[in-house]
Amino acid sequence: MRQRGKQILTLTKSYAVLFAIVFAAAMAPAHAQQKGYVTNVLTGVAISGYDPVAYFTEDAAIAGTPLYEYEWGGAAWYFSSAANRDVFIAAPEVYAPMFGGHCTTSMARGFLSDGNPQIFRIVADRLLLFHSVGNREAFDMSRAPQLATAIDNWDALPRFQSQANLAH
Template identity: 45%
Template sequence: MTAQRRDWRGFRRGFALILLGAGFCTPAWAGTNERVVTDRYTGLAIGGFDPVAYFTDADAQAGLPDYELSEDGAVWRFRNEGNRAEFAKHPEVYGPQFGGYDPLDMARGVAIAGNPRFWLVVGQRLYLFGREDTRDAFAAAPARFLPEARKQWPIVQQTMAR
């Protein structure tokens, strides 16, 4: 690789880190269907992670292309056929709350896509967070944030592109 290409690649990588640190990267890759954060290029919901694995394995695990399900315009991936079947029966249980948007930001009336690596299961529901600090704040007092997030969710949904 030439020195010029190395410099350019380093610039792009540094630029992406600056954007990520500033919180701008998430909306750039995230599109939305009616409710769920999806990757605008692949259509994958929650970054291709298996939503059922958060409950069954208590871990964020990438789904496999062999076990996909299309639901409401989003493509969901799963680790196995059992997880796919369970999600198909109960998407309202296993799908992330607020469409995968960060509940703390939602409580402020802002749609910031959650990162599938920052997650919590609270009250048998999955929540994704844009940052580790918002996950930690939510974990300390979910009842403090959920009422306002639930109130804001329908309002924010109406402002989203379809």
């Protein structure tokens, strides 16, 4: 019985150490991370498969489909129609989210966190994603300074070698 307790304690400590390592890596300052589009780790699809053009044409997060897919910036992008895909192909930098789809408020605070494609704003004709409604509300209280800081922090990040066409 005593040996079993030691095994459980050792296993618990191992999980605690693993959690600490994963948490520390996730919360590393932005300057210690690299740029890249937020993609689904299993599919490689950007912004959870939402149509980036629809944010501008429908003012809504509309799910795309693999039927209308386009590879750009090291990621697969889904669209709700062939027309939206073609619009994106003509000017991907215009429609792709700023900061690679990472949360704008988090970027302004100096770290990367995934943006939620259902929580967004169009500001100065650019798509901004946010991790939470609270982050979007915090951004709305002081848009210009936070956006400027987020841009500076994003520009300071090194780029992934395979993604040469990352837009702000």
